[in-house]
Amino acid sequence: MIRRIDLIPSSIKLLVLLTYDLLAIFSAFFLAYFIRVGVQGIDISLQEISVFLVVTVFTLTLFYYFDIYSSVVRYFNAKSFLRIQSLLIISTIMFYMAGVAFNAFVPLSVPLIFLVMTSIMIAGARALIGFIVDQHWFAQREGVVIYGASNTGRQLVHALSLGNKYQPLAFIDEKKRYQDRNVLGLKVFDHTKINQLVNKYGQFKVLIAVPEVDPIRLKQILASLEPFALELLIIPNMSDIVSGKRTIDELREVSVDQLLGRQAVKPIPELLSANITNKVVMVSGAGGSIGKELCRQIVQHNPGKLVLLDVSEAFLYEIHQELLELLSDNQNHLVVEPLIGNVQNGMLMSHIFNKYKVQTIYHAAAYKHVPMVEHNVIAGITNNVLGTYEIAQAAIYCEVETFVLISTDKAVRPTNVMGATKRLAELVLQALAKKDHSTRFVMVRFGNVLGSSGSVVPLFKKQIKNGGPITITHPEIIRYFMTIPEAAQLVLQAGAMGTGGDVFVLDMGKPVKIVDLAYKMTHLMGLTIRDEKNLEGDIAIKYTGLRPGEKLYEELLIGNQPKKTFHKRILKANEFSLFWPDVAKMITQLTDAMRDEDVSKIKALLKDFPLEYQPNLINEKTETVRAADSKGDVKEEVKKEVLMVT
Template sequence: MGVVRPKLSFSALLPLALDLLLVLLAWWAAFWLRFNLDIPDEYLRVALHGAVLALPAHAAALWGLGVYRQVWRHTGLPELRRLVGAVLLGAVLTAALIFMARVADFPRSVLLLHPLLALLLLGAARVGQRLYFERHEGAARTGRPLLVVGTLNEAAAALRALKGSSQWRVVGIVSPLAAEQGRSLQNLPVLGDLSALPQACRAMGVRTALVASLPGSAARRDALLQSVEGGLTLLTLPQPDDWLSAGTEGPRKVQLEDLLGRAPVQLDVRGLSELFAGQTVLVTGAGGSIGAELCRQIARFGVARLVCVDMSEIAIYQLEQELRATHPQMQGLYYTANVREYERLRAIAAQHRPAVVFHAAAYKHVPLMEDGNEVEALRTNVLGTLHAARVAGEVGAARFVLVSTDKAVNPTSVMGASKRLAERVLQGVAAQWPGTQCVAVRFGNVLGSSGSVVPLFAAQIARGGPVTVTHPEMVRYFMTIPEAAQLVLQAGLMGRSGQIYVLDMGEPVKIVELARMMIRLSGQTEDAVPIAFTGLRPGEKLYEELLADDETTEPTPHPKLRVAKLGADGGLAAQVVEQWLQQAGPAPDAAALRAWLQTLVPEYRPR
């Protein structure tokens, strides 16, 4: 497909004519400079002869390189680079024509001076027009005043994104860097640091601030604290993936993920494409928060067939509706099945022969599994993992990935111990099926996932409080749902059989600070929505451990993934689990269950 060039019309030829006038002016200026502003009479003929050759050469270069496909009023570096190329090409063509025409006594220094002068004039004309339109549009703009929060580099990116917006009018910048105080960017002053945000907004008559700082940065959190004092609304720009979403335009309100999220995960896109493209992938727990996001991410890599399994009818229905709309070309199969039913799971897998299996089905609510549901945690988390891993091995899947948790480290709850036992079971299956790479991935709390603290806090804030926090010193690791799913995919690609991967969860967050951030994001204060401390619940720990230090983990090629140094299981755990659960019946004694669990997970310490 060839380059589309402007049609020959008056509106297209007029800019060319104006440019050629500037080229001609530069031509005479080059001669004047060559002869100290006094061209001898004998060189006037040479200049005229050369101009006749230079004008068509530059016209051909400017038109041929598509300079007039660009809009002058929006001239930027890409347009100026194209202009430089056209002027240099015109200079080369001019020199070639002059040498071919054998113009006598032609001063060669003019051939060097002319393109410099022509570029100066043509560039100045474009920059001048852009400045004129920007000043004109700035004077006429009636959008709402807006402050930008971020460094000058971050503010520059935000200004580019807001360019042409009729809704917003940026009036100043607040920078977290002391060295940038008092400076300006595009005639916008840096009004102070983050502590000055409320005062700057009052002085400028602003009620809204756009946070351009990186997701998860301290500047974002500090801006939130200051916004409450000043009664401001905080906005942020969507991430690149959000721009592609339907209905996502321009700035949006700051969300919790923007405050606790981090820089995007760097994925091995080529490796994942090779793993998934044209393949069949099976996901258990596909209707849950992590399972559904895994399905979304896998679909992006061109999987041929995605087999989604979940025991919840409504969850699998909602996932089906979403994936049919977003990936109509993909063959999706949706089953309401339970991983505890081995024969049913094997029948589904045998029918579709998945190349990769992701096992996200689990019970994960600690207090609920701690009181009256202990055996359910074992049957789903341990026996379900054993079934899914065995099925993956039997159908010849190349990879099996277990989604585990930080609560499996030195567990104090039945849920945590069940996930640690599931890891041991997985290692045993890995030894039995060497053709299937079986790996586990541990991570902490996921923002907004079902059963997490975030939806609970949101509901409590909506009711006017109080927001219930178990302990003022309780801390947890957090990551966003997309980040967690992407790292699970990456670990599945990299992992060797029997390995347990630990995700870099960043810095831990105090739950009480999380509650305060959510209260402030809702536009409330702690006076209006109080925080109440209720005490630790059964099975809960103040601190979750990830085993992510150098003594207990080993690095991998990916900066956010490490491998836990844990011994492999020879398969004994799987046999013991099956036998004990068959004998335990529907309602085993809770104390006996915990005692038995300690024999298989020695680090388990019931609280």
Template structure:
């Protein structure tokens, strides 16, 4: 049998039924010591008798107070400031109860200074007992088991939160802290020294023979990115602690490899959980484009709020099959309906919706690849992005849905390409349909690029790196806004909850990221350098802009109760939906590109084609 202590098992000293007698013995000792101090270390015989006769009152008072304040819910080996604060309150109340009992009994010639000295001495004694217990019990459990040397990268405060999770792990042994704060160099934390700053990371990794670096700095921080650059110089693997959702899915706390989301991510989204639960729990929700990156994440988020029925529609048979398997396994209690269907077909969408009468519809179906929609497929962008939105929004109105949410894009702002113009026209169509169906709230949500979504640069760069390069970037100065798929989906839900009809929400996308820096981060994450995997610049593609915008020239924003959501305000941009429907139908399967662009410019006045 292994002699290794079992983590989490309480010792006999940590039983509350043993702790209370220990505390009462210390209270009694403090009572005696208070008398002793009051009489200059020589207590007269009559006062020694008085001390013994009155001892029952501090014992009863302190026992009631300590139990009443829940002091024994705390485990001594983990005593902290919070536990000592609660102990102080309990001691103060115990002193008051003791004083009240003594004064009410009118004990003759009782030295009242004892009533002041005793609580102070009791607090010192009880606090010291807990501190000594923490030292003794912490020393009895393993500090860090013998494993591979690990450098901790982050401030002392961030390291303090991570070190307890590393105790008892066989794989790693921390050997030092590398802090982004120069002032922390030379300091010590739980026996671990701050051995240097981020600039020293390559040198320290070699000197301490570190096998990996654990980054404990916050997600998206400069310290995380700097650690990656420094670690890659010596080929040092970069690790991080699991995210909260990973803690929930796993029963261990092993560090994992750093991912791109950890470097570019931001603080978690704060959701109105109660409001969303009231909106979705027990309801029927329909999602179009349910098999896509955003659509499938929306389905996951919606399912966790306890919907009764989730109707998923996607044109891809494989995508809807994959979604069915995933949700059936993770939410077996939910009724999931999985349809292969095209949002271009109004009658098919209406037939599906009329079977279940959803209360909320999320419309994520769209073509989004800019170069592909810019040539050869322009009419496809109109049929899916514009006609599909018109169909889905009217279906939502026909079945009396309370809310309809359109997933839009920052490329709809001052568009220079067909895809962006089609999404802007979809927003205008949405606002027009909102007038037809007053009982339904129609809102749109704009956001930028989503990390890891299908067709985005991250999967492209990853495959290019796997082939040894080159990684192709269109321009050295091109920048884009990024957010993670879960963050985007959660903010879409939040906007759907709080939105009023015809509103267009703009998400806080944070700071834009240079695509070339993104490529460099991915190369470093793969354990390579630019010498191993070169970066080449290919020039801007048709319809591509250097900078994406979140607002058109004539738009401003107003704040909302949610810090990451704002509402775009501008001129009325409604369109004649019947004229839109008629033009797309009359355009045929292969209209000329010039004719299509000219019509788009008439409908979307801010659309300015390039090239």
């Protein structure tokens, strides 16, 4: 209700208040005479009418001059009351003086009664409105526009009408049969006329009431709304609404992965279950972003037992409790074993594998933050290389069937220590795969995942909520992104494909320019970026410069001619590998340098090893990328450079 009043033009509000005050003065004037002389004694002559006109004009002029009409009535307070009361006292004095001047019949009691009546009708009425609003008799509701005038949108309007948070203003719908008509008293606008709605209502939230929409269609809807910097909310899944887990008005924020989303590829059930169903599965780094999602998906495929391993007690507790709740809701009696341990302890790993008869390992434990590893070189190598070596040796010794390493695109021609350690970890497993044993080693390499620890998405979200600035290292930097659930699902399937020593890469889709991502995230939250085109924007962007070892763009392949697999989003890389004696020699050299805490020597060794590690490499393709991106699309140029199928 209040939102609708706010939308009334100021000129109309002024006219309404002037009209009301005029009627109040008129009523108070004649009631004062009625109370004083009674109905029989009232004899209004031209003199009394002249007094009335003088008092009315004088009072309204006073109110206008002292900004009574520029005040918001619903915020009327004691200070406002005293101001109006003071002006009414002055008007009362003018009443008496005008009576004397016009020689009108104005007994002394009439102006006093007039003062009481105008105080009640003018100051009292305003005070009553302020009190009602303060007591939330009419809740102040935020204006929203609902995208979708079909059954779901109408249900949402009914649900919102029972609450006190949102006030529906209009519908947006693409169906011609709804457009320019009224549904439940709300006008339906074409989706191409959002600008008209913004001009009419100002800023508002958009509630997307399109049930069970596929990711591609949702991406199109969001892309059409995003440039207007309107905060977007979406209804819960219909399955949750039907089951009673959620109500239709339990709105949630639109996530960036929905804005950047792509059509999901139906998984191949045989691949998902091959290494999991009825097997004892262990996830190392189970408390990390990828580790957690692997656990969530693994429990859906009926493992015999799930072993969670993490060095962090807090992260381990968090995922263990989440899985217990999930299993309880589904009446699943799966045994989940949470174990605190470090993969660098080979004896502990062997003990765990023997005790629980582990058959499949998903090795997600790693230090993956580029700047942190850059400043903690020895720790990075100890965990990412030696830790992988220790857990892999234990797996061979205990005859674990399958070992899947979660690798990264930063392992390809690395320019930072983290990437070099992950590429060396790949070489370790490739070399071990060539030895005579029964463990099958598989490596899966992919890029950034939305929302993971260290991802720009949660960082940007925090910075936007804090009012900015958003920090970006370089205006031309681009990255490939994938959602955590899709990455985990593809990892599970790729792990079932390998025959031993295979390196698989995941199709990451189209590259995303990080500065564009910042703009989109800001707009999704109903704010705008402050730049040369919009000096009044809400959030600034600050460029901090590329960090040590950071590339403008990442790659997923080293060699040429990747092989297709029978899953359209998984490719098999044709990568260089070594035999174990060569890898063992590298590990020995690294271990000696680490024992001496000689970081310079460690970096020199990494450069000498066949990792293509170039820490001082300047990206020679910056200008090429910038030129290719002049129209906002770097897909073709980057595809040529990184040999990525998109």
